[in-house]
Amino acid sequence: MLQRVILDKRDFKLKTVFFQWEWMLVLLFILVNVMNANLSPYYLDYDNLRDATMGFLDKAFIVLPMVFVMILADIDISVASIVALSSVVMAVLYNSGVPMVLAILISLAVGTLAGLINGLLIVKFKELSAVIVTLITMILYRGIAYIILEDQASGNFPAWFKFFGWGYIGGVPFILIAFVMLAILFGIVLHKTTFGRTVYAIGSNPTASMFSGVQVNRVKLIVFTLTGLMSAVTAVFLTSKMGSTRPNVANMYELEVIAMVVLGGISTAGGKGKMIGAIIAVFLVGLLRYGLGLINVAAQTQLIIIGALLIVSVLIANLKRRKS
């Protein structure tokens, strides 16, 4: 059931040249699961697998809007700093007497605002690429977090706040339910709406889109603002999981998120890729790391394996493009 997007024709031809990326991910996913199950007797245990998702899903919320950003042929490397800033704001507000619910809402607003600023800078200064703009704001936002909290920790949240990071609904982790629901929502927006089609169109040819009357600036603004909001959502889950926060939380998250999106088959050149690919990639990387952890592979070796996986995936993606 392929939707008729602008690229449909080219996609169709590709399929005859090379089998589809998403299917390869599914195969890889099967491979990882079989491998893990064979390497560790503890892997295939419902409780363990269920709880493992709580470990890697916090950053997955940022993957969803990042798919949009990268289909636009842009990139946002300030997401981890937005996580830190939202998290720190939430903790400081709560500890200065603001009710927790309000502190969470304000922290979501802070993330949204940070995303909006990214978007504004990117559409106002066309000569600067998104990577430069978000590099600047990456330093800026984390800097603000450091100014607010000065290298200290802040926590002591109310007991119910633990629910985000550790709670279950009917035996299923709340974070998993939240992620699946949001993933379906983002997937529908990307693949079933005019907005989604516009994102693809801008990514594959921004100039043509502009001349055909597409609101390029407005679309970019919305996408970057959404990315900020979802970074703040990640901040809520991550802060809840740790029960306290510091300005250096979510270290290197931006790279992990971008790695998952790239592995999901979203081309960095824009205009290509599917949401489902990125979602499979989230579980693929998460479960691969968990499996490696279960057999106590050293942290550096884990990085090497994930890096090798990425190199191979990027190479294959480029081969595909060359063939087309």
Add this chain to the structure above:
Amino acid sequence: MKKLLSAVLVMVMSLSLLAGCGSATKDNASQGGNTSAEPGKQPSETAKPADNGSGAKKKFAIVFKNTGNPYGEKMMEGYKNAIEELGGEVIMKAPDQPTAEAQIQIIEELIAQKVDAIAIAANDPDALQPALTKAMDRGIKVLSLDSAVNAKSRMVHINQADPERIGRVEIQAIYDMIGGKGDIAVLSATSQATNQNTWIEWMKKELQDPKYKDMKLVKVAYGDDLRDKSVSETEGLLKSFPNLKGIIAPTTVGIAAAGKVLTDKGLKGKVQLTGLGLPSEMAEYIESGVCQWMYLWNPIDVGYLAGYAADNLVKGSITGKVGDKFNAGRLGDKEVVQDGEGTQVMLGDPFKFDAKNIGEWKKVY
């Protein structure tokens, strides 16, 4: 597409289930085989799965702050020595980043492996509480060493030395080195490192003595136990405080970085340095006089003591309450004492390293 995918996911799960059952019935000898299709996949020394039978070796895990820290490696080595003497199985882990979230991930992996004990040097005293509480609820014995977690997250803490002595001795040393006059600064690890923070509190208490009225603590800088950050923080201190006379670095990474900076800038004798360092790393600076003397204990012994404490917790011969006594192998008998809200076991007094004895110690660790 969605229908297809869900069908595939169901298939995956059932396939992996089958694979799991298959491997469970297979002889465990095949497990060590190289079944991986991934490059660089080395089954670690603990990859041999233990049977869940009663005759299985007990599994003792140790988690350090991050990889690539020589002090941490020595500590894990000591833990390993103790557990091997006791006939258990050791799992040594450390994340690549010195963060609490990375340690939470590791704790989850250890819970899933059903280890018997977790000894942890924490990156944050409070953030590990939910994960460690979960471990204790599953019957895993939890203790911290070197850098403590809060009292609710552990059964006992292994303290390398009396924090009060460490804090006071550091100030007395810098007082002697700079002649009791001038600005001093502290170069610590992360701002959340419980042990460093406790020592710095004691340094501040010692400084209240009228004897130190001409000395001023101008800043506590944080190098995060990362070499490059510690170097830049030291350079920052020298720039911001031109009248700086002494630096105390109560962390092995920090003191080595500061020693390097002072040597490179030719500040020997102008800015004094002391703190806690590894003899093998600091020998050149102690011999050159950049750092006249420093203190430490033996990290191997810290890990070794933790290993024996973990074993006794698992056996049930101690529970971590005040007054519990146990034998710690070559370290002799140890007792659990009060530590704020929790309890701890002390290793001993800090040991002084100077030009006279560094030659023999640099070969040891």
